[in-house]
Amino acid sequence: MEKYISLAHGDGGELSNRLIKEVFIEAFGDGNAALFDAASLTISTPRIAVTTDSFVIKPVFFPGGSIGKLAVAGTVNDLAVSGAKPAFLTCGFVIEEGFPISDLKKIVTDMAYEAKKTGVTIVAGDTKVVERGSADGVYINTTGIGIYENNNGCSLEFEEGDAIIVSGTIGDHGIAVLAARGELGISVPIESDCASLNKMLAGVLTSTDGVRIMRDPTRGGLATTLVEIAEDFQLTMKIDELDLPVKEEVHGVCDLLGFDPLYLANEGKAIIVVANRDKEKVIDILRKFPEGRDAVVIGSIIGKGKGQLLLETPLGSKRLLTRLSGTMFPRIC
Amino acid sequence: MLEMLKQSNNPEICKPLVEAVIAKSKEFQKKFGRKPAFMEVCGSHTMSLARTGVKQCLKEDVNLISGPGCPVCVTDQRSIDAMVALAEGENRIICTFGDMMRVPGSNKTLLDAKIAGKDIRVLYSPIDTIKVAEENPDKEVIFLGVGFETTIPILTLMVGEAEKRGIKNFSIWMTTKLVEPVLRYLLDAGEVNLDGFLLPGHVSIVLGENSYKYLVDEYNISGVITGFETAELLTGIYKLIDIALTGRAAIENNHPAVVSKSGNRVIHKWIDQYLTECDEAWRGIGVIPKSGLDLKPEYDQFNAKKRFTVEIGEPRKTKCRCGEVIRGLISPNECQLFGKACHPMNPIGPCMVSAEGSCAAFYQYMRESY
Numbered sequence: 182m183e184k185y186i187s188l189a190h191g192d193g194g195e196l197s198n199r200l201i202k203e204v205f206i207e208a209f210g211d212g213n214a215a216l217f218d219a220a221s222l223t224i225s226t227p228r229i230a231v232t233t234d235s236f237v238i239k240p241v242f243f244p245g246g247s248i249g250k251l252a253v254a255g256t257v258n259d260l261a262v263s264g265a266k267p268a269f270l271t272c273g274f275v276i277e278e279g280f281p282i283s284d285l286k287k288i289v290t291d292m293a294y295e296a297k298k299t300g301v302t303i304v305a306g307d308t309k310v311v312e313r314g315s316a317d318g319v320y321i322n323t324t325g326i327g328i329y330e331n332n333n334g335c336s337l338e339f340e341e342g343d344a345i346i347v348s349g350t351i352g353d354h355g356i357a358v359l360a361a362r363g364e365l366g367i368s369v370p371i372e373s374d375c376a377s378l379n380k381m382l383a384g385v386l387t388s389t390d391g392v393r394i395m396r397d398p399t400r401g402g403l404a405t406t407l408v409e410i411a412e413d414f415q416l417t418m419k420i421d422e423l424d425l426p427v428k429e430e431v432h433g434v435c436d437l438l439g440f441d442p443l444y445l446a447n448e449g450k451a452i453i454v455v456a457n458r459d460k461e462k463v464i465d466i467l468r469k470f471p472e473g474r475d476a477v478v479i480g481s482i483i484g485k486g487k488g489q490l491l492l493e494t495p496l497g498s499k500r501l502l503t504r505l506s507g508t509m510f511p512r513i514c
Numbered sequence: 515m516l517e518m519l520k521q522s523n524n525p526e527i528c529k530p531l532v533e534a535v536i537a538k539s540k541e542f543q544k545k546f547g548r549k550p551a552f553m554e555v556c557g558s559h560t561m562s563l564a565r566t567g568v569k570q571c572l573k574e575d576v577n578l579i580s581g582p583g584c585p586v587c588v589t590d591q592r593s594i595d596a597m598v599a600l601a602e603g604e605n606r607i608i609c610t611f612g613d614m615m616r617v618p619g620s621n622k623t624l625l626d627a628k629i630a631g632k633d634i635r636v637l638y639s640p641i642d643t644i645k646v647a648e649e650n651p652d653k654e655v656i657f658l659g660v661g662f663e664t665t666i667p668i669l670t671l672m673v674g675e676a677e678k679r680g681i682k683n684f685s686i687w688m689t690t691k692l693v694e695p696v697l698r699y700l701l702d703a704g705e706v707n708l709d710g711f712l713l714p715g716h717v718s719i720v721l722g723e724n725s726y727k728y729l730v731d732e733y734n735i736s737g738v739i740t741g742f743e744t745a746e747l748l749t750g751i752y753k754l755i756d757i758a759l760t761g762r763a764a765i766e767n768n769h770p771a772v773v774s775k776s777g778n779r780v781i782h783k784w785i786d787q788y789l790t791e792c793d794e795a796w797r798g799i800g801v802i803p804k805s806g807l808d809l810k811p812e813y814d815q816f817n818a819k820k821r822f823t824v825e826i827g828e829p830r831k832t833k834c835r836c837g838e839v840i841r842g843l844i845s846p847n848e849c850q851l852f853g854k855a856c857h858p859m860n861p862i863g864p865c866m867v868s869a870e871g872s873c874a875a876f877y878q879y880m881r882e883s884y
Binding site: 364365423495501 | 523524525528529532561565566567568570571612637638639641642744857858859869870878879880881
């Protein structure tokens with residue numbers, strides 16, 4: 182096997198064949214997918230969930246994960262928070278000429294490991310190679326198919342007093358990736374929270390019928406995701422700054438750079454809005470999983486009709502939270 | 515230190531402090547028949563006061579006015595136009611603090627220029643500019659030197675490093691500003707009535723407590739040097755009211771762990787070695803003599819203004835009132851553009867875009883629509 186990706190690896194000829202066999206099938210297994218242009222799947226349910234996401238991250242390896250792990254966990258989580266059981270994944274790779282094949286192997290090994298752990302099967306894929314300089318290393322798209330086994334578990338019927346739960350500390354992924362780029366000039370002992378949450382969230386859904394909605398606060402962070410829920414369902418939601426779980430290291434970097442942890446990306450956290458009566462039960466279930474050991478109630482629904490998110494400061498005053506406005510940039514001093 | 519910071523934000527400590535400030539303010543109001551008015555000089559104070567809810571809690575009792583301490587906000591529009599024009603030149607790499615990227619010039623921002631293909635890099639640590647210059651020997655690498663006394667040390671450090679390594683393709687576009695001249699300008703202009711200043715913690719690390727003596731001696735006005743945590747801000751305001759009640763002026767250091775009497779001597783030495791005073795234009799104010807620092811002539815090779823010529827037209831006039839916000843004459847929401855034509859995604863003026871800007875603080879933390 183060659184050391185680096187060349188344009189010929191994307192030409193559909195001998196090198197393409199070797200790349201597929203020696204890298205992708207080696208990691209993912211071929212199942213029946215290799216026999217036809219499309220995978221043949223058996224899905225015995227009246228409703229399925231489909232989602233797709235593209236992953237572009239720099240660097241492709243970061244503390245706590247890689248673009249491969251992210252490409253599986255990210256799509257799995259989109260299915261899981263929708264109440265579906267993730268079943269199948271497809272993946273498309275856009276690779277830059279010159280990308281080390283050893284790195285590609287590490288990435289697909291991470292994908293295979295995460296898929297196995299999660300219980301999804303990778304059933305189809307595609308590879309394109311672009312000229313050096315036309316892409317930044319490797320981009321991955323994954324499409325996920327999930328099964329609704331009974332119902333989607335989320336009622337979308339909200340009541341005043343419903344609790345807002347977050348499954349753990351926020352902002353870890355954003356800071357870990359920032360630090361891994363080596364641009365901060367400081368070392369931060371933070372790992373990305375990148376993880377598949379399907380088993381944990383399935384545990385929540387099977388234990389209660391009080392779940393109103395689940396979302397994963399990825400880009401835009403916790404605040405943006407909650408603002409979207411508040412606006413979509415015309416709810417007034419309030420979160421308490423004192424209850425927000427933020428690691429001290431994340432706080433420190435945010436203070437230094439002028440970032441707000443509420444708007445940093447997470448890749449292994451879920452927001453769950455649940456009937457007040459079920460909040461302790463849900464917290465107990467979440468905390469049984471390593472990904473949910475820091476789960477806490479951070480707020481509640483306090484009204485309907487306005488579509489806004491409020492944050493109560495430690496001094497007791499309230500302020501309005503809005504969506505992330507553009508990219509967060511580091512400040513001058 | 516971390517434990518200290520935690521305590522400084524602890525609501526069990528801070529809530530009683532709010533009550534104490536309000537009680538002290540009532541005393542002031544009884545004595546003088548009005549609310550006390552203080553200006554927070556530093557943009558980071560403005561942000562902290564709004565983000566932590568201090569401003570909201572004290573709004574009935576203390577008039578906290580944002581001042582000219584945000585380095586982005588005080589940057590003249592002509593200066594921003596010049597930086598964009600500089601970035602549009604050929605064969606250049608512009609390195610900058612992130613704050614500058616979305617600040618609108620007359621026609622575009624640095625972000626617009628980057629999207630159009632210009633090589634503009636946001637650095638977390640300005641000293642990385644030297645590395646960029648070493649890695650790109652065939653390009654001119656220019657750092658946009660915007661900031662107050664807090665930023666100046668790193669700029670001199672960069673010049674020293676470039677000199678030591680013999681780097682020829684590095685320069686700084688200096689638009690640094692000094693706190694004292696602008697405070698003197700505000701006091702001389704007499705446009706805003708103040709009972710004292712919340713003096714900037716970061717800048718004071720460089721300047722030292724003694725540097726504010728002129729406020730008392732020449733203007734009979736008080737100042738309290740304050741850090742950025744909730745309890746520090748509240749105790750700073752409390753001390754300002756307490757001094758005002760006595761009828762005498764004084765400077766107090768509420769940040770003694772990091773601010774000394776005479777400031778940082780090492781940094782002063784660097785400034786003396788590399789920099790010289792120069793006239794600077796301030797947004798909404800105009801040129802204030804000797805209110806900035808430029809590289810000394812012997813360092814012209816690192817002075818981008820000496821190495822590159824940029825041509826700009828007359829700045830485009832807008833209805834943006836950032837200039838009046840900076841001078842403490844109006845609150846951000848008194849600008850007719852605030853929250854309508856001007857918001858963080860479409861800032862008309864720098865105060866709405868900077869991470870230390872008064873309008874951004876007001877928009878993010880103090881709009882009341884609940």
